[in-house]
Amino acid sequence: MSWPTAASGRAEMAVAAARAPVAVLVAGVIGVLAMTVPIVGLAVRAPWPRLPMIATSPATLGALGLSLLTSTVATAVAVVLGLPLAQLLARPGWRPAGVVRALITVPLVLPPVVAGVALFAALGRTGVIGGPIHTLTGLALPFTTPAVVVAQLFVAMPFLVLSVEGALRSTDQRFGDAARTLGARPWQVWWLVVLPLVRPAIVSGAVLAWARAFGEFGATITFAGNFPGTTQTLPLQVYADLQTDPERAIGVAMIMFAVTVLILVLVRQRRAPVW
Amino acid sequence: MSRPPTRRHRAVVGAVVAVVLALVIGLSGCQPQRTLTVLAAASLTESFDAIADRFERDHPGVTVRVSYGSSATLAGQAIEQAPADVFASANQSTMDSLADAGLATAPVRFATNTLQIAVPAGNPGGVTSLADFARPELRIALCAADVPCGSAAAQLFERVGITPRPDTLEIDVKATLTKVELGEVDAALVYRTDVTAAGDTVVGLDTPEAAQVVNPYLITVLPQSSDAELAGEFVELVAQGEGRRELADRGFGPG
Numbered sequence: 001m002s003w004p005t006a007a008s009g010r011a012e013m014a015v016a017a018a019r020a021p022v023a024v025l026v027a028g029v030i031g032v033l034a035m036t037v038p039i040v041g042l043a044v045r046a047p048w049p050r051l052p053m054i055a056t057s058p059a060t061l062g063a064l065g066l067s068l069l070t071s072t073v074a075t076a077v078a079v080v081l082g083l084p085l086a087q088l089l090a091r092p093g094w095r096p097a098g099v100v101r102a103l104i105t106v107p108l109v110l111p112p113v114v115a116g117v118a119l120f121a122a123l124g125r126t127g128v129i130g131g132p133i134h135t136l137t138g139l140a141l142p143f144t145t146p147a148v149v150v151a152q153l154f155v156a157m158p159f160l161v162l163s164v165e166g167a168l169r170s171t172d173q174r175f176g177d178a179a180r181t182l183g184a185r186p187w188q189v190w191w192l193v194v195l196p197l198v199r200p201a202i203v204s205g206a207v208l209a210w211a212r213a214f215g216e217f218g219a220t221i222t223f224a225g226n227f228p229g230t231t232q233t234l235p236l237q238v239y240a241d242l243q244t245d246p247e248r249a250i251g252v253a254m255i256m257f258a259v260t261v262l263i264l265v266l267v268r269q270r271r272a273p274v275w
Numbered sequence: 276m277s278r279p280p281t282r283r284h285r286a287v288v289g290a291v292v293a294v295v296l297a298l299v300i301g302l303s304g305c306q307p308q309r310t311l312t313v314l315a316a317a318s319l320t321e322s323f324d325a326i327a328d329r330f331e332r333d334h335p336g337v338t339v340r341v342s343y344g345s346s347a348t349l350a351g352q353a354i355e356q357a358p359a360d361v362f363a364s365a366n367q368s369t370m371d372s373l374a375d376a377g378l379a380t381a382p383v384r385f386a387t388n389t390l391q392i393a394v395p396a397g398n399p400g401g402v403t404s405l406a407d408f409a410r411p412e413l414r415i416a417l418c419a420a421d422v423p424c425g426s427a428a429a430q431l432f433e434r435v436g437i438t439p440r441p442d443t444l445e446i447d448v449k450a451t452l453t454k455v456e457l458g459e460v461d462a463a464l465v466y467r468t469d470v471t472a473a474g475d476t477v478v479g480l481d482t483p484e485a486a487q488v489v490n491p492y493l494i495t496v497l498p499q500s501s502d503a504e505l506a507g508e509f510v511e512l513v514a515q516g517e518g519r520r521e522l523a524d525r526g527f528g529p530g
Contacts, residue, residue, distance in 0.1 A: 117457075120457055120459060124457065124458075124459050125414075125458060125459050126457065126458040126459065140414065140459075142414075142459050143414060143442040143443050143459075143460075221446075221450075222450075225416070225442060225443025225444075225445070225454075226419070226443050226444050226445060226446065227441070227442060227443050227444060228444075230442075231443070239446060240419060240421070240444075240446065242347075242348065242351065243345060243347035243348060243351075243419065243421045243422060243446065244347065244421040246351055
């Protein structure tokens with residue numbers, strides 16, 4: 001066996017699983033149940049006869065399109081900004097790394113609604129940066145579609161950064177050194193040697209970030225507001241539906257679940273260790 | 276100490292942890308015996324906090340826990356058999372939804388509320404009347420049409436014949452008010468009691484037609500209550516007792 005393939009990987013995993021202690025397997029099964037029983041409950045309560053009409057209603061299609069657009073854009077920006085940031089953090093001996101890494105982790109820990117308030121404080125009309133911009137140009141970020149992207153970016157980028165930083169740390173420096181001895185410039189080394197080595201981590205980090213952005217609610221409804229067509233993403237529509245038509249809310253939630261699973265399955269990798 | 280932890284160290288630490296845990300668990304059982312859970316519309320926050328304090332003083336050994344939120348969300352929770360004792364709504368239709376589910380034992384009207392224009396201190400948008408809500412260059416926040424303050428706002432705009440241009444439709448009135456408090460919107464339409472509660476950060480502007488759109492507040496004991504008698508006493512405090520003064524002090528109209 002030279003390259004690990006999907007089939008040999010599964011065979012190895014089956015053998016490894018058979019060797020695990022019973023208690024571990026039992027706990028694993030309980031873990032699976034804990035994660036899947038709520039989804040099963042949702043499927044049982046879903047209004048299946050109404051789903052086609054809900055799925056094709058203008059409101060839901062609009063929210064779905066907005067969600068897909070904003071989460072994809074947010075993930076793209078997260079990759080563009082996050083890869084250099086991850087590289088900075090992975091540099092050996094970079095002293096601010098510990099503090100910066102702690103700051104990057106804050107959006108993961110902060111309640112999303114509080115993150116929304118923080119975004120107001122920075123980028124709102126009366127914010128530290130947004131205030132002067134508003135005074136000079138009259139432009140304000142809150143309650144616009146770009147605000148949705150910013151909110152999603154803020155909560156999702158840490159997933160990408162931390163995933164890629166871990167992989168960058170464990171890459172062998174000697175590949176980059178070899179490239180440099182062959183005449184490659186630093187940019188070529190990074191783009192053609194280092195990044196391809198961590199491609200699985202970039203993909204899995206981007207998928208996690210996308211999933212987080214797609215499901216983002218608290219920061220979005222606080223900072224971007226809730227207006228159908230402009231800022232009402234699918235999670236916000238579920239919340240709004242809960243006020244008047246809980247059954248419809250469950251239907252939209254099922255649609256979200258189906259879209260998410262579809263995209264995650266499409267992006268899944270064959271040889272990745274993590275995803 | 277630089278020696279690795281011996282078996283004796285671990286035994287001592289384990290014993291200390293066990294004792295602390297036992298104390299915490301044991302002492303937690305010394306809490307008041309009775310808890311009253313109230314689901315109340317968001318606009319009742321300040322007044323029900325005061326009424327709850329009063330009730331706890333009058334009934335030693337009782338803790339009152341109030342959960343505030345959008346009337347529709349809380350009604351949904353009550354219908355899902357959330358373990359609550361009392362439900363107070365900000366309009367008729369959410370109480371009706373409880374009644375349809377057979378859960379409103381005897382709703383009592385205990386207060387009324389009217390709408391008021393809320394602007395940030397300093398009135399950056401130069402708002403003077405409801406007509407300003409149609410200006411496209413202003414940032415406007417309204418409650419979503421399905422929640423009590425939103426449906427009242429929709430009625431009010433219909434009466435005056437103005438089509439507002441909101442930038443966001445919030446799910447409960449406090450979220451709408453927060454946007455004004457943060458200075459991120461130029462105007463919003465909220466209850467007059469919310470403007471009062473917000474203090475100096477928000478300025479209220481009256482509009483004459485607002486008096487024609489009145490939201491009735493209703494309260495009921497829930498059938499799933501574990502202490503219906505205590506719940507009934509709370510309802511009585513709100514609807515007939517000193518609670519009426521607390522509500523009036525904060526700008527509510529009589530029931």
